[in-house]
Amino acid sequence: MPELPEVETTRRGVEPHVVGKAVTEVVVQDARLRWPVPPDLSRTLSGQTIIAVTRRGKYLLFRTTRGILLVHLGMSGSLRVVSAGAPRLPHEHVDIVLGAVAMRLRDPRRFGAVLYTEDEAMAHPLLRGLGPEPLSREFDATYLHRQSRGRRGAVKSLIMDARTVVGVGNIYANEALFRAGIRPGRAAGRLSRNDCDRLVKAIVATLEDALREGGTTLRDFVNGTGEPGHFAFNLRIYGRTGEPCCTCGTRVRATRIGNRSSFFCSSCQR
């Protein structure tokens, strides 16, 4: 599931192949993504040169002098660079063709998005209101502590809420809480200042470790050049229901929080 490490891995993978190139055309095989791919996208984008590839949360931003192509990978999306005109496999819905190469979006579950805006980036409705980047200085214990005050909901839901901090999805939320020794169901408002400090450090460390491994591939994810990520081997708690905790041997328990599967060690996490 693309979370920050997967999206950033994708960004790094495609960036060198697309910056400085002009869009030749956009070929849409199936426009039915989370929102329809704009019908005039090919006409709008053709001729525009990509000057930078940035990321905000889980959104990829392909900047041109005129506007921004926004790409979100949803939960099963992947974007890779292929030869223009390479045979299309199932679920490969959109090609952003740049001369001899193309960025190709594959998205079996079609929860992803391909949009275009000429607004200033952060004014876009999907980007406005996003919380800080987890790997920025702004995301620290003081900030998280302040955000958590008065919250009776689960801390796991709080850190997965993009208004609190971007880029943390279900897998890394589970992993970070395990590393911090905090139960996912704990009321956010009951976190001590020290809990927040450990949790922020755990989130940062988890994301950085995953980034180093090129992200997590459970099923669909591949990077900008089609390679899977290897962090799945490092998952300590996610998906390990019934297995012994890697730290203390207690059986890993599963529960649902905010309609998302959650895993924890009842001994290591309080």
Added chain:
DNA sequence: AAATTCTCCTGAAGGC
């Protein structure tokens, strides 16, 4: 205001 539920979608896995 915060918290919860619903919704989109398809493939895999389990049950009978």
Added chain:
DNA sequence: TGCCTTCAGGAGAATT
């Protein structure tokens, strides 16, 4: 073997 149900999840929208 085959059909049916359940589950997985990002995150905006709707609801409580």
